[in-house]
Amino acid sequence: MIEKKITSLDFERLMSEKPNDFIAQKIAGYDLRYAEISEEERDSFLKKIISTLLDQSLPFSGKHRHEQWEKGWGENFDELLKSRDKDKMMAAIMPRYFGKYRVVRLDQKFVKPITENFEPKILGLILDWLFDQYLRDVEAVYEFGCGPAYNLFRAREYNPSADLWGLDWAESSQKIIDKLAEEGFDRKLFSHKFDYFNPDKDFKLKKNSVVFTVASLEQIGDRYGAFVDYLLENKPDVCINVEPIGELLDEDNLLDYLSVEYFKKRKYLSGYLDYLRQLEKQGRIKILRAQRSYTGSLFVEGHSIIVWAPI
């Protein structure tokens, strides 16, 4: 087995941009090691994807999933209450869905991760890269669809003084955030209930703020219009989306094609980037970045990046 490791040069090739010294150090620190897989292993992963795509009982996203999210983060909340040890409490809020299969997507191939928690680490690296560029000077940061809110603690590393807001339609998410705030994890950490399908117009964003989403807009299929209207009205400085974006993948490539089919099957985000491009043509927003990350899990390349700003 030949071991490989993601270097700054790899990152530059994937993101089409040279990382600065700070991010180069992060890349080295995460120590993202992996091995290539054999043809037989690739076939067995392809078979797994195809049989999943043919499975009629696969759950799909939408309004009916509210209870599942409530329950899922409720389990993390129960776990959080079991300990007062800070490290154990942070571990309690990590979602359980990472690393289910010993394979990830990298550069349109399957590879076998060697480093523990490879997938959340590489997603974390993408967020580091974005937060380093966009979060440093703002007064408030809002994560919509934040779940247990661990991304907000990463945001804090890039801005020591901003208000950090975690929003989600599941109340168990607010319970987690409120508990962490109460336990003194962060003195400017706040929560609010917010449903993308029915945005709370009374919840106003502060001036000089950044909004971000990570794998949560994915859950609303083609029903992002109300949320985008809400953002256009509130005018944050920048909106960052790290989400599955079919428009950025190459359907002539087998792995990309299967990823797009999986997005369709799960009724993930669809047509969002095209919609933003229309808004840009109308002079209502500016798209600052729209790029794939060439990283993902067995089923999807789910960490594409869009950064845009209301005008």
Ligand SMILES: C[S@@+](CC[C@H](N)C(=O)[O-])C[C@H]1O[C@@H](n2cnc3c(N)ncnc32)[C@H](O)[C@@H]1O
């Ligand atoms: C895959 S989780 C991602 C959570 C978090 N952003 C992260 O990176 O771990 C998807 C999140 O979207 C939230 N979500 C799904 N539909 C939503 C809706 N209509 N309004 C607000 N949040 C929603 C879920 O409750 C869940 O917390």
